[in-house]
Amino acid sequence: MKKLRHSSRLTLVLLFVLTSPVLALPQSPARSEAAARFFPAKDLMRVGVYYYPEHWPEGEWDRDFANIERLGFEFVHMGEFAWAFMEPEEGRFDFAWLDRAVELAARHHLKVILCTPTPTPPAWMAEKYPEIFLVGADGRRREHGSRGNNALADPAYLRFTERVVMQLASRYGKNPAVWGWQLDNEPGAPPDYGPSAQAAFRDWLRARYQTIDVLNREWGAAFWSLKYDDFDQVRAPNPTLLYGVSPHAVLDFRRFTADQTAKFLNWQAALLRRYTVPAQFITTNYISTTGSSDPRRSGDLDFISYTMYPVGGGRGLGEDGFRLGWPDGIAFANAFYKNIKGATGVMELQPGQVNWAYINPQPMPGVVRMWLWHAFAGGLSFACNYRYRQPLYGSELYHYGIVRTDGVTPSPGGLEYSQVAREMRELRAKYDPNARPPANYLARRTAILWNQENLWNIDYQKQTGLWDTWGHMFRYLEIAKSFGAPLDIISEGQDFSSYPVLVAPAYQLVDEELVRKWTSYVEQGGHLVLTCRTGQKRRNGQLWEAAWAAPIRPLIGAEVSFFDLLLEDGRGEVTMNGTAYQWNVWADVLKPNEGTESLAKYANQFYAGQTAVTYRRLGKGSVTYVGVQTKDGRLEKDVLREVYKRAGLTTEDYSQGVYVDWRDGFWVAVNYSSKPAEINPPKGAEILYGSQPLKPADVLVWR
Known part of the structure; x- marks a missing residue:
């Protein structure tokens, strides 16, 4: 009882933390303290696997851990869905089974990542405290029977979360077998319309706006007589139930929901650190392209991990693309996380x-x-697999594991994991701590500026159902990688000057400070590429009381006269250097100032002859505005090739789906396309793995 009283006092303090706004996003070093502290560079990339001891007879555990070790894995991951086993009754904890599993793993030379089990509250909790579950947009409370359906603002749920996390931390926080911790699982920030979330949202708004008059102004609440007299009148906007919900309210609710998820994770990290040793890392595993959450807000974690499933019914590239997987997914996740x-x-x-x-x-x-190998090439410190054994029951029983349903026979993917684990050990013997990337490779270093808030705002008011915010950004990612450029996905708080080329795709929400930073970057020698939709709105989602996209006009040296959209079968045409390109999704029609070059013009529609792409020298650098999204991206690639050329940067010309990266002295090429590709390593290169031509689904490694 003494521990519970202490725990309750801590909850009261931390509940305040959970209802306060998130501060500015953290800045990120290229090679962080976390990387050096937890992942020695000489280890390159460790390979591990999920194991669920609670799913299998204890008599099979030792055999399983022995086989995991034999296959070459170096760590196991346990516990994220095991709350009912850790706390079978309210207040009664049972970790004896987990103690034995951790001990067995250590006996087989396997490090352990332990998880907090917060995505799956036990049935006893659901029965006694139904308010712990979130309420969906349909007004119905989610119930016990799935995962990740908990109400992150509910005091009862937070009280139980604190208790189980503290129990785990005090028990395993100094255990040398525990390598690190994963908080929760795939935090997705689903919107919650329940009472606790509504109250937390109102508190978030009070902290953000201070007075109801400011909220009314920032939300444009005069429209449709939506103004409020008091914060207590505010309800979370629900676009699924009402037509025309305020886009400014929706944007703030998305911010709040992402903040609530991040604060939940930051809070868990604070709880763990009361007991854990500094050698144990704390992370979580966001989905690679998360829509509702914002991984950057989880600033108190040591680093952020991701999950990735490239093959899941998408077409990919070419005839076999559906088997090769999503070509941009790992490239984006590596560069972002x-x-x-x-x-x-x-x-x-x-x-x-x-x-x-x-x-x-x-x-x-x-x-x-x-x-x-693509994960390795992107600089990852570990790669882990869900899961070791294919389940025999449950909603994921068709999900392959490292071994098949008999528990011992490796699956094809299991053998490939084992092969890479072996290859990583071989590669470590060739690691050279003094290796440095080639100068011409570093010279074309490129960044894409990304802010989840642009995604949230655009996707609520797309203006055309053909628009895809993620797809628009991925187009520029593909172009940069086809040029052989090292790529980072960065935030506004970072130093732009580290990158010769900076692309800000569809950067709809801006303020004067960001435009000043862009301008300074260009004047000092950077090459900035802005694309359609950029600068349309203020940070609150309102239009500027000025000319369209007024803040960026002096920077780009042009006026955005208007934008146009075509039907799905529309045949818009734009030309550059005598080549015609087709478009139908978005066209900003530009009017260049004197001294601004028109690189491409519209060839039809009522504005034929007007400008689609501008280029302007400014100070020591340049700014390019790509006002159109073409059907196949060829124009965008040709424009960026010209930007790199004028900047004096040499580029490669890798075919679509081919990614080539340098890491720790090793070059790695992978092929997501359905056709063989020629890579042409330099004469005298030592080929370590693979051969030419690079076949689909194959790897070429050289130094």
């Missing part, structure tokens, strides 16, 4: 056929190995 804290890992990487997509095909033989 590593940049947050300077270190990252993939906590879940697909082992084979899965269960959750509309269509679940078999991946192509060899492609799991390719994904792992």
Whole structure:
């Protein structure tokens, strides 16, 4: 009881933390303290696997851990869905089974990542405290029977979370077998319309705006007589139930929801650190392209990991693309998550056929190995697999594991994981701590500026159902990687000057401070590429009381006269250097100032002859505005090639789906396309793995 009283006092303090606004996003070093502290560079990339001791007879555990070690894995991951086993009755904890599992793992030379089990509250909690579950947009409370449906602002849920986290921390926080901690699982920030979330949202608004008059102004509440007299009148906006919900209220609710998720994780990290030793890292595993959450807000974690399932019913590239997987996914996740804290890992990487997509095909033989090498090439410190054994029951029983349903026979993907684990050990023997990337490779270093708030705001008011915010950004990612550029996905708080080229795709929400920072970057020698939709709105989602996109006009040296959209079968045309390109999604029609060059013009529609792409020298650098999104991206690629050329940067010309990266003295090429590709390593290069031409799903490694 003494521990519970102390725990309750701590809850009162930390509940205040959970209802306060998130501060400015953290800045990120290229190679962080976390990377050096937890992941020695000479280890390159460690390979691990999920194991669920609570799913299997204890008599099989030792055999399983022995086989995990034999296959070459270096760590196991346990506990994220085991709350009912850790706390079978309210206040009664049972960790004896987990003690034995951790001890067995250590006996087989396996490090352990332990997890907080907060995505899956036990049935006893659901029965006695139904308010712990969130309320969906349909007004219905989610119930026990799935995962990740908890109300993050509910005091009872937070009280139970604190207790189980503290129990785990005090028991395993100094255990040398425990390598680190994962908080929760795939925190997705689903919107919650329940009473606790509504109250927390109002508190968040009070902290943000201070007075109801400021909220009314920032939300444009005069429109449709939506103004409020008091914060207590505010309800979370629900676009699924009402037409025309205020976009400014929706944007703030998205911010609040992401903040609530991040604060929940930051709070858990604070609880753990009361007992854990500094050698144990704390992370979580966001989904690679998360829509509702914002991983950058989880600033108190040591680093942020991600999950990635490339094959899940998508078409990919070419005839076999559906088996090769999403070509941009790992490239984006590597560039985004590593940049947050300077270190990252993939906590879940697909082992084979899965269960959750509309269509679940078999991946192509060899492609799991390719994904792992792509993760390595992106600078990851570890790669982990969900899961070791294919489940025999439950909603994911069709999900492949490292071994098949008999518990011992490796799956095809399991053998590929084992192969990469062996190859990583071989590569460590060749590691050179003095290796440095080639100068021409570093010279074309490129960044994409990304802010989740642009995604949230655009996707609520797309203006055309053909618009895809993620897809628009991925187009520029693909272009940069086809040029052989090292790529980071960065935030506004970071130093732009580290990058010769900076792309800000569809950067709709801006303020004068950001425009000044862009301008300074260009004047000092940077090459900035802005694309359509940029600068349309203020940070609150309102239009500027000025000319369209007024803040960026002096920077780009042009006026954005208006924008146009075509139907799905529309045939818009734009020309550059005598080449015609087709578009139908978005067209900003530009009017260049004197001294601003028109690189491309519209060739039809009523504004034929007007400008689609501008280029302007400013100070020591340049700014390019790409006002159109074409159907196949060829124009955008040709424009960026010209930008790099004028900047004096040499580029490669890798075919679509081919990614080539340098890491720790090693070059790695992977091929997501359905056709063989020629890579052409330099004469005299030592080929370590693979051969030419690079076949689909294959890897080429050289130094």
